[in-house]
Amino acid sequence: MKEEFAHFLTHFPGFVATLGILLLGVVMGLVARFVISTVLQTYNRRANSELITSIQRHLRPASGWFFPALAVSLLLPLVQLPPQPFEVLRRLVEMALITTFAWGLVKLTDVVEDEVLRRYEINTTDNLRVRKLFTQLQFIKKLVMSLIVFVAVGLVLMSFETVRRLGTGLLTSAGIASVIVGFAAQRSISNLLAGFQIAFTQPIRIDDVLVVEGEWGRVEEITFTYVVLSIWDERRLVLPLNYFIEKPFQNWTRNSSQILGTVLLQTDYTVPVEAVRTELQRIVAASPLWDRRVCVLHVTDSKERTLELRALVSAANASDVWELRCAVREQLVGFLQREFPGCLPRIRAVVEIPAPALSAALGTPA
Known part of the structure; x- marks a missing residue:
């Protein structure tokens, strides 16, 4: 026990000097970071650079650890310790330097991404x-x-x-x-x-x-x-x-955001197609969602009981064409209800009643 204590007292000045060198390295790193940050802020106030703002925002945490680790690694040869403690300290400093440098490189990719986002706007037509x-x-x-x-x-x-x-x-x-x-x-x-x-x-x-x-x-x-x-x-x-x-x-x-949309209507065979076509053109022309490329009405099918009308309209993107389709469908149905209610789908049937039953129902002789 006495020998270990004596050994510690022998190397105590070296440990104190090592602690001082480490603290000096940390202080030098923080000062270097402060100087660089101040220079960037001063330049940013004059130039109002979004690139400098992005660098400060993303690299500030990593630089707060990297510069002290770098300064400590530069002062490490001045440390006077026994071989084994010195090797442990060297590895710790090396690991810290590698980790913080990798952290800074990862955050640098965010800076590059911000710069690309700034130059190219994705929220356009x-x-x-x-x-x-x-x-x-x-x-x-x-x-x-x-x-x-x-x-x-x-x-x-x-x-x-x-x-x-x-x-x-x-x-x-x-x-x-x-x-x-x-x-x-x-x-x-x-x-x-x-x-x-x-x-x-x-x-x-x-x-x-x-x-x-x-x-x-x-x-x-x-x-x-x-x-x-x-x-x-x-x-x-x-x-x-x-x-x-x-x-x-x-x-x-795939090639463009422009797109066509369809609206299908089931109507009676007596529907005036030309009047519906004119109303479609009026509805679409009044809508800000229409990109003025396509607006047509076709009779696409004749079924057993109904006539199928297809309105084809265009818009700048999928969201706009969805809203435009809903508006066209709603207003065309309202137009038929208001102007041609008899042209909505109907079921026709022929009911045959025997003559005696019909006479009895009407109260007349057969």
Whole structure:
């Protein structure tokens, strides 16, 4: 016990000096961060740059840890400790530096995304080019973030001798391991490859309007393994990426957001088609949802009891055409009820009554 206490007293000045150096490094890092932040704020007040605002918002937490870790790592050679404590301290500082640097790189992808969002507005009528870019950007961002995290974790683990020896041993059996992993993860790998195919061939894009499994909705998110479809009633339909490679689906905004909508009416054979056509043109012309491309009325079928009229109208996007269809249907039905009530669907029947029964019912001689 006395020998251990004497050993501690012998190295006590070294521990005190180490603590001082560490505190000095932390202070230097915080000062450097403060200076850089002040310079950026001063420039931002003059230039009002959205890029600087995005950098400060996303990188402020990571920089608060990275700069102290960097300063401590620079001052680490000045530390005078026994070999074993020094090795522990070196590894801790190295792990902190790698982790905070990877954190900063991950947040830097958010800065790039903000800059793209600022330059390209997706909430426009004709946003096909922007949706192509956003679909690729989202996939590439997730891929880059995954690679950064993977490399950072690998660097941290490889700093330990035990892990390095384990890695060397695993490399000798890489052939067998690759076969096993290939069979076990073939669905995941196929989904990843499907993600690459979707990102660059783009059968679907962010904000595309799809009809899948009988559901109408917009593409909300595309990940490495699945697609999230936002249904019109605020539900979410989650589908694997392979679905969009292997199965058919409807894409209403593949080449353009413009779309046609139909309204079907069942009427009596006596309906004045030309009057209904004129009323359709009046209704559509008064609607701000119509994009002035298509407005026609056709007799598309003659059934046993009714005549089928089809109104075909156009709008700038799927949401507008839905509202326009509902308005046209409602007003055309109201027009027929008001102007031609006899032209609504009717059931005709011939009732044959024997002459004696008819005479008895009317109170007349047969």
